Amino acid sequence: MRVARLHGTQDLRLHDEEKPRPKEGEVLVRVGAVGVCGSDIHWFADGGIGDVRVVRPFVLGHEFGGTTEDGRRVAVDPAIPCEKCDSCAAGHANLCQSVRYAGDGAHDGGLGEWVAWPERCLVPLPAPLTEADGAMLEPLGIAIHALDLAHLRMGARVGIFGCGPIGLLLVQLARLTGSRVFATELARRPHRLEAARALGAEVFAAEEGREGAAIRAAAGGGGLDCALEAAGEQAAIDAAVDAVRPGARIVIVGIQSELRTSFLAGTARRKGLTFVLARRAGNVYPRAVQLVASGRVDVRSLVTHRFPLAEIGAAFEAATARTGHKVIVEP
DSSP states (O other), rough: OEEEEEEEEEEEEEEEOOOOOOOOEEEEEEEEEEOOOOOHHHHHHHHHHTEOOOOEEEEOEEEEEETTTTSSSEEOEEEEESSSHHHHHHTTTTGGOOOETTSSSSSOOBSSSSEEEGGEEEEEOTTTOOOHHHHHHHHHHHHHHHHHHHOOOOOEEEEEEEESHHHHHHHHHHHHHHOEEEEEETTTOHHHHHHHHHHHOOOEETTTTHHHHHHHTTTTSSSSSEEOOOOOHHHHHHHHHHHHHEEEEEEEOOOOSSSSSOOOHHHHHHHOOEEOOSSSSSSOOHHHHHHHHHTSSOOOEEEEEEEGGGGGHHHHHHHHHTTSSSSEOOO
C-alpha cells in the first residue's frame, strides 16, 4: 500500500509499505477521505507544533473516514484514550496524557490506503453520509467541544474570530442556538468572509485586533456575551478581549503560532473575563453524526479541494495557501 510520510519541514514523501496487520481489538479500514487540518499545516510548514518537532518520518492525518474490510462505512475517531487515568475516569478523555492520537508525530495517522484501528474508535456512518462526511466529523467535533466550553446561552451575542473550516462550523452551531453571530477573517481571504455571511453571520475584516471596537459597537455597545478564537493568531485574541462585555467567556480554539499567548491584563481584569483553552474533543461523535445526518449542519459545502494521494504535495500547497476551505485527500 502507499502512504505519505512527513520527514521534516515541507518534506512529504510517498512510500510503498506493507498493509498493516490488525492487533487484538483492531480492524482494517480502507481510507477513503482525509481532511488536511490546520495542525497538519503547522507540521508541514513549520516542522512541528510549538516545541514538539518531527523526530521521525510519520504519517499525518487525523480527520478521516473509510470502509472496513467487511464493508461498513465509518468515521475514525483519531483519539485512542487509555480509559484508565483520572482524566478518562472523570469523562475528559480528550485530556488523557497517555492517549494514542493519529498523526501527532508519535503515532501514524490516516494519509495512506489502509489503517488498523480499534473497533471501539470507529463511528458508523448512516446513509447517506459519505467517507468525506466522516472525515469532516472530526473538525465538527472540535467545534462542538469548543461551544460546550463557551457555555453559550440561547439568543446570545457570540463572536467567531477566524473563519477557517472550524470557524465556519462554529458559526453554524452558534446559529442553531438562536444567537446573533459576529465573525472575523483577514481581508485577503474574502471567500471566508462571504462563507460566514452566507451562513448568517455579520462579518468584519480583521484589522490587527482593531476590529474589536467595531464589533462591540455593532453588538449594541455592551459587547459580546462570549467569543471563540479560531484563528490561531495573537491579533484575534486581542480583538476578542476588546469585543466582549464584562463577565464574558473567551474560548481559545486555534493552535497559536507562537509558544506564548498573551492578553491585555488590565482590560481582562477590569472586565472580569474567563479564558478557557480547548483541547481536541471528548465524546462528541454521536452529536456530530446526528447534526450532519439531520441536515442541521452542512459540512459538504466546506470541502473545496480534492486530491488523490499521488498529488499529496499539491494538496498541502492548496491547504497552506488557504485559497479555499477544506482540502480532502482521497487515498
